[in-house]
Amino acid sequence: xxxxxxxxxxRTQMLGLIGAKSIDDLYVDVPKSAQRKGLVDLPKAxxxxxxxxxxxxxxxxxxxxxxxxxxxxxxxYRHHVPASVDHLIQRSEFLTAYTPYQPEIAQGTxxxxxxxxxxxxxxxxxxxxxxxxxxxxxxCAEAAMMAARVTKRTRIVFSGGVHPHxxxxxxxxxxxxxxxIVALPAAVDGEAAVIDALDDATACVIVxxxxxxxxxxxxxxxxxxxxxxxxxxxxxFTEAVSLGLIEPPGAMGADIVCGEGQxxxxxxxxxxxxxxxxxxxEKFVRQxxxxxxxETVDADGKRGFVLTLSTREQHIRRxxxxxxxxxxxxxxxLAFTIHMTLxxxxxxxxxxxxxxxxxxxxxxxxxGVKGVEVLTKRFFNxxxxxxxxxxxxxxxALAAKGVIAGVAVSRLNAHASMDDVLIACATEMNTDxxxxxxxxALKAVx
Amino acid sequence: xxxxxxxxxxxxxEGDTAVxxxxxxxxxxxxxxxxxxxxxxxxxxEKGADMAVVESAKTASDVYAPIAGEIVAVNEKLSANxxxxxxxxxxxxxxxxxxxxxxxxxxxxxxxxAYAEFVKGL
Numbered sequence: 001x002x003x004x005x006x007x008x009x010x011r012t013q014m015l016g017l018i019g020a021k022s023i024d025d026l027y028v029d030v031p032k033s034a035q036r037k038g039l040v041d042l043p044k045a046x047x048x049x050x051x052x053x054x055x056x057x058x059x060x061x062x063x064x065x066x067x068x069x070x071x072x073x074x075x076x077y078r079h080h081v082p083a084s085v086d087h088l089i090q091r092s093e094f095l096t097a098y099t100p101y102q103p104e105i106a107q108g109t110x111x112x113x114x115x116x117x118x119x120x121x122x123x124x125x126x127x128x129x130x131x132x133x134x135x136x137x138x139x140c141a142e143a144a145m146m147a148a149r150v151t152k153r154t155r156i157v158f159s160g161g162v163h164p165h166x167x168x169x170x171x172x173x174x175x176x177x178x179x180x181i182v183a184l185p186a187a188v189d190g191e192a193a194v195i196d197a198l199d200d201a202t203a204c205v206i207v208x209x210x211x212x213x214x215x216x217x218x219x220x221x222x223x224x225x226x227x228x229x230x231x232x233x234x235x236x237f238t239e240a241v242s243l244g245l246i247e248p249p250g251a252m253g254a255d256i257v258c259g260e261g262q263x264x265x266x267x268x269x270x271x272x273x274x275x276x277x278x279x280x281x282e283k284f285v286r287q288x289x290x291x292x293x294x295e296t297v298d299a300d301g302k303r304g305f306v307l308t309l310s311t312r313e314q315h316i317r318r319x320x321x322x323x324x325x326x327x328x329x330x331x332x333x334l335a336f337t338i339h340m341t342l343x344x345x346x347x348x349x350x351x352x353x354x355x356x357x358x359x360x361x362x363x364x365x366x367x368g369v370k371g372v373e374v375l376t377k378r379f380f381n382x383x384x385x386x387x388x389x390x391x392x393x394x395x396x397a398l399a400a401k402g403v404i405a406g407v408a409v410s411r412l413n414a415h416a417s418m419d420d421v422l423i424a425c426a427t428e429m430n431t432d433x434x435x436x437x438x439x440x441a442l443k444a445v446x
Numbered sequence: 447x448x449x450x451x452x453x454x455x456x457x458x459x460e461g462d463t464a465v466x467x468x469x470x471x472x473x474x475x476x477x478x479x480x481x482x483x484x485x486x487x488x489x490x491x492e493k494g495a496d497m498a499v500v501e502s503a504k505t506a507s508d509v510y511a512p513i514a515g516e517i518v519a520v521n522e523k524l525s526a527n528x529x530x531x532x533x534x535x536x537x538x539x540x541x542x543x544x545x546x547x548x549x550x551x552x553x554x555x556x557x558x559x560a561y562a563e564f565v566k567g568l
Contacts (some may be wrong), residue, residue: 286481311506320508 053377063399067267069434071362073425074212074380074407075136075163075238075294076271077263079351080425080428085265085339094334097386103307109330110305113293116337123243124235124257125250126279130290131338132328133276136238136260137169140193140206140227142289142323143234144170144277147204148179149322150255151232155180155201159194160187163238164413179203186409186416188375191217194394195225204232204256208251212412213375213423214359214382223253232256240264240277240336241427242380244352256280265339266332274334285313289323324399351428358426359436364423365439371446375421382425388446397445403438408421449552450535450561456536457552463519464544464552466512469555471565476502480529482524484542490516491544493551498541513551514545531552532566536550 003071006014011023020026027035046054065078072078091093096104104110113131118127144156156179158167165187171181178197182191194205205226209217235249237438238258249257262268280288286309294308314321343351359381367374371388387394391408398405406424409416426435448458454472458465473479483499491497491511498509507546520542523530531539556564 286483311501311504316504317506 001418039433042326043361051304058192063404067402068399069403069407069430069437071424071426071430071434071438072404073214073239073261073427074412074423075165076154076237076274077241077381078427078429079263079267081265081267081335081339082342084342085335088338089331089334092345094105094412095331103310107305110293110307111335112337113328114295114305115341116333117266117293119337119340120261120277120279123240123248124254124277124279125248125252126254126257127250127278127282128285128288128292130288130292130328132261132330132333133258133278133290134326134329135272135274136236136258136262137163137166137276138173138325139258139260139278140166140236141170142276142325143236144174144179144181144204145177145255145323146205146256146280146284146287146289147232147234148174148177150284151203151230153201153203153231154178155182155199155203157194157197157202157205158183159191159205159211160184161189161191161213161215161217162206162208162236164211166208166236166238179305186402186413188213188421189215189217189377191215191219192222195222198225198229198231200229202229202231202419204234206234207238207247208236208238208443210237210380212238213384213421214379214425215376216242216246216378216380217385218247219249219252219254223255226255227253234258239380239382241348241352241355244348245356246380250279255283255284261332261336263344265335267339272330273329275329275336278439285309287322290325290328306394352380354428355426358428358430359383361432362424362426362430362435362438365435369439369442369446370440381427382423385424387420387422390419392419393423394442394445398438398441401441401442401444405438447557449512449555449557450564451510451555452558452564453512455509457512457555459552460543462549463515464515464543464546465540466497466542466544468509468531468535469537471559473532473539476500476507478503479528479531481506481542482528484520484524485517487517487520490514490547497530497541501528504506509541511544512555513544514547516547517542518545519543 008385012151039400070078088266093108097109112404117129160221174181191207219235226233232255235254235255240261240263258281259277291310292308294306296304296306298304314324314326324331368370373386374383375386376383392410395405395408409418409421448456450456454469456467456469481501485497493511493514495511496508497511499507500507521540530561
């Protein structure tokens with residue numbers, strides 16, 4: 001597509017037509033204090049070599065995960081992605097195929113979506129999964145809105161263990177629909193507190209396991225309590241690998257299971273793009289956001305795949321669509337599917353065990369440091385750690401020593417009164433040397 | 447006597463109750479119906495309000511209340527067998543029964559002849 005810039009004459013004519021004197025007239029509603037005076041001082045155009053050098057220098061100011069002892073989690077996880085995953089997703093049959101307005105043309109893409117849905121349904125213990133959402137946080141927001149549609153109620157209760165960014169995303173999405181969001185105070189082990197917050201107006205309770213502090217919770221009692229009040233249980237997760245070892249939320253009574261799928265097949269990508277997982281009970285499928293690839297037979301009786309439920313999407317149902325999502329995270333979803341296929345059930349379980357083993361080693365090592373207390377009692381690969389000092393300062397001091405120690409709770413939630421708490425994660429990527437280095441550096445800065 | 451709306455619903459009075467569905471023309475235009483979403487018995491609707499949703503392989507459309515009233519029955523058969531709509535849109539494929547808010551409202555709608563003319567003009 002050619003880029004055809006407007007001429008000054010074009011601009012003058014367009015402005016004249018709408019009765020504006022200058023471009024600035026279009027911004028009269030923007031407060032003066034928010035307007036920039038003059039132009040940004042950008043350097044003159046440079047050659048390719050200079051630009052490459054400059055960008056290289058900027059990139060070197062980052063601290064890449066691979067060059068440090070890295071213990072960040074809290075929503076994004078560093079796992080091994082086999083080279084075969086990258087190779088396969090970049091095959092042009094997959095990379096360039098889109099689910100267009102006649103999606104059945106791309107049979108390979110639809111089959112990959114179908115396999116993905118099957119994997120997500122099995123992982124979460126649910127009956128039906130969609131073809132993916134943008135990321136975990138938007139999947140969680142969609143779950144809240146779906147629960148409101150199903151129950152025709154308007155009150156959404158969040159536990160104090162759901163990732164704060166997920167809560168923020170849900171607030172943004174739900175506000176315009178007039179839904180009321182009740183957020184319980186941050187708590188390391190407080191998922192069950194949603195039970196006391198239930199009432200007859202509650203559409204759903206949203207809990208997370210493992211939660212943002214790493215705590216794993218049996219959701220059975222919460223499900224029973226929610227159902228007794230006619231509310232749904234939404235079970236969220238940020239670490240999909242945990243499902244290789246933990247009872248699936250569906251088996252514990254969850255009505256909607258949503259979460260982040262980045263952990264499987266996808267790199268950290270500086271925070272995105274990621275892939276949202278979303279699964280529910282078959283009886284709710286008409287209220288589920290997004291699309292579903294279904295299996296059928298063609299005119300000759302041969303197996304084929306179709307896109308179903310898209311009649312409920314925005315391009316057909318306009319403002320009455322179940323959701324404003326009209327697509328899915330295709331390539332990230334494909335990476336998830338391929339990695340999951342390579343792992344298989346036994347491989348996923350082994351990967352999950354490895355993660356848990358590393359986290360136990362990390363927890364034991366940190367608990368041995370004077371003044372440090374591990375707060376998370378039941379964890380998968382992530383723990384909340386209480387330090388004798390504000391956590392953000394410790395994180396900064398350790399980063400200078402080549403250890404990325406974790407995420408300070410104050411960075412996620414400034415109002416949690418947990419400034420001395422750090423969330424640290426260990427995966428199969430962490431070596432014993434990493435953990436020893438962490439402990440040594442921590443002792444030095446405390 | 448069956449009466450029709452411009453949105454292709456039909457209404458037929460059976461005693462004090464109005465039986466409502468979508469017309470043969472509407473069913474033909476939609477193609478194979480795959481799902482019907484019906485209101486709850488007891489729900490009240492104003493004339494023209496969204497009352498039900500009918501979904502075919504390629505689209506999902508609202509069904510509007512042709513007259514104001516209260517739902518007294520829904521065709522349960524449509525939940526498990528939505529294809530019933532295609533089998534007999536103006537008979538076995540009825541959607542809901544309404545107790546009209548005003549008995550005379552139905553007479554304001556098109557009769558069979560007027561609807562046939564209306565459809566011809568589309």
